[in-house]
Amino acid sequence: MLFQHVAIAGLAHIDAPRRLSSEEINARLKPTMDRLGIKTDVLGEIAGIHARYLWEDNVQASDVATLAGVKALGDAGIDPDKVGLLVNTSVSRDYLEPSTASIVSGNLGLPDTCQNFDVANACLAFINGMDIASRMIERGEIDYALIVDGETANLAYEKTLERLGREDATEEQFRNELATLTLGSGAAAMVLARAELAPGAPRYKGGVTRAATEWNKLCRGNLDGMVTDTRMLLIEGIKLAQKTFVAAKHALGWVSEELDQFVIHQVSKVHTAAFTKAIGIDPRKVMTIFGEHGNIGPASVPIVLSKLREMGRLKKGDRVALLGIGSGLNCSMAEVVW
Numbered sequence: 001m002l003f004q005h006v007a008i009a010g011l012a013h014i015d016a017p018r019r020l021s022s023e024e025i026n027a028r029l030k031p032t033m034d035r036l037g038i039k040t041d042v043l044g045e046i047a048g049i050h051a052r053y054l055w056e057d058n059v060q061a062s063d064v065a066t067l068a069g070v071k072a073l074g075d076a077g078i079d080p081d082k083v084g085l086l087v088n089t090s091v092s093r094d095y096l097e098p099s100t101a102s103i104v105s106g107n108l109g110l111p112d113t114c115q116n117f118d119v120a121n122a123c124l125a126f127i128n129g130m131d132i133a134s135r136m137i138e139r140g141e142i143d144y145a146l147i148v149d150g151e152t153a154n155l156a157y158e159k160t161l162e163r164l165g166r167e168d169a170t171e172e173q174f175r176n177e178l179a180t181l182t183l184g185s186g187a188a189a190m191v192l193a194r195a196e197l198a199p200g201a202p203r204y205k206g207g208v209t210r211a212a213t214e215w216n217k218l219c220r221g222n223l224d225g226m227v228t229d230t231r232m233l234l235i236e237g238i239k240l241a242q243k244t245f246v247a248a249k250h251a252l253g254w255v256s257e258e259l260d261q262f263v264i265h266q267v268s269k270v271h272t273a274a275f276t277k278a279i280g281i282d283p284r285k286v287m288t289i290f291g292e293h294g295n296i297g298p299a300s301v302p303i304v305l306s307k308l309r310e311m312g313r314l315k316k317g318d319r320v321a322l323l324g325i326g327s328g329l330n331c332s333m334a335e336v337v338w
Contacts, residue, residue, distance in 0.1 A: 003205060005194055006192055006194070007198040007202060007203055008190060008192060008203075008336065009144070011306050012189050013068065013306035017056065018055065019051050020051065022043040022051065023050075026043065028161055029164055032166075036174060038174065043178070046270060047268040047269060049294050052183065052293060052294030053186065054152075055154060061152050062094050062104050064151075065090060065104050065148040065149060065189070066103075066104050066108060066148075067187060073108075073189075075191070076198070082143060084113065084115070084145060086101055086104065086105050086147075087147045088101035088104055088119070088129075088148050090118075090149050090299075091123075091125070091221075092150060092223065099118045100150075101118050101148075110146075122297070123297050123300070124326035128209075129147040130190065130334070143193060144194075145191070145193075146190070146192075147190045148187075149187060151297045153294075155224050157181070159224040163225070177225060183226075183294055186299050186303055192204060205337055206334060207332055208247045208251045210243050210244040211330050215236045217229075220327075234270065237271075238275065242279060245333060248321075256279070256282070259321050260320065261320045263304045265295075265301055265325060266295055266304065289304055301322050314338045317337070322334045322335070
């Protein structure tokens, strides 16, 4: 779907406060690693993730999604009563029900005319949320939409470190659960608007999505942990990315050299290198945060976009590609014209 009347009126991110280094994790898991004969620093040396951030204890996904929402609404300069749609895209959630979106909506005091719901699609959900909201804006159903995401990895770290620290932890278990220790915490939010209500704001042009759902068993997670076949996930994910990039070239008129920034879902050093090589991206156009923040799931794309703006690295007219692969497997690629 391509859009003519959708603008990004507000954008915000929040970094979690408590730093947890890979050195600290390795020190805690040293007895297990010694017993299994694991000498390589997989997190730091191979994945390139040296730290990640966690929230303080008892902080919920809805709490930080709300804070990001307040910040994005402030950035857009609009009152909550103007929002016609709220989409929460967090992998993390407070409960199975009610929806985290309903909690955030209540926290923000959104009007009773504002539709709200969760969209779950692993690391692609934020881009999916943007697409759903943009379709409603394009049709004239709403003027403003708020997409939020709050990720908290605290429980996953607590339970995974506990499991891998047991004396009966196996090498296979260590390998399968290690990807959980690359996760990070953070929050992001975006206000989308009818373009005429936000003159001069960046435009959301739209995007494409492709699926390879025969590979839905490669990464399976719950709130307290995740099991991942990292090798096959990388191989099949890159194949799907190449296929999606071809579709984006046709639908969006992409030529790699003409795009100014590539905002890639943050996974690891290995993933980023393989991704950029496979689709011919200049690495200098890719800002990475995984080294210090880890993989913040669906929040990572809007967080990087927000950080790029904060750093002054986006100028009027820049074409920005948003790229992500999510467990399932699914891949989305979209464009923002700054």
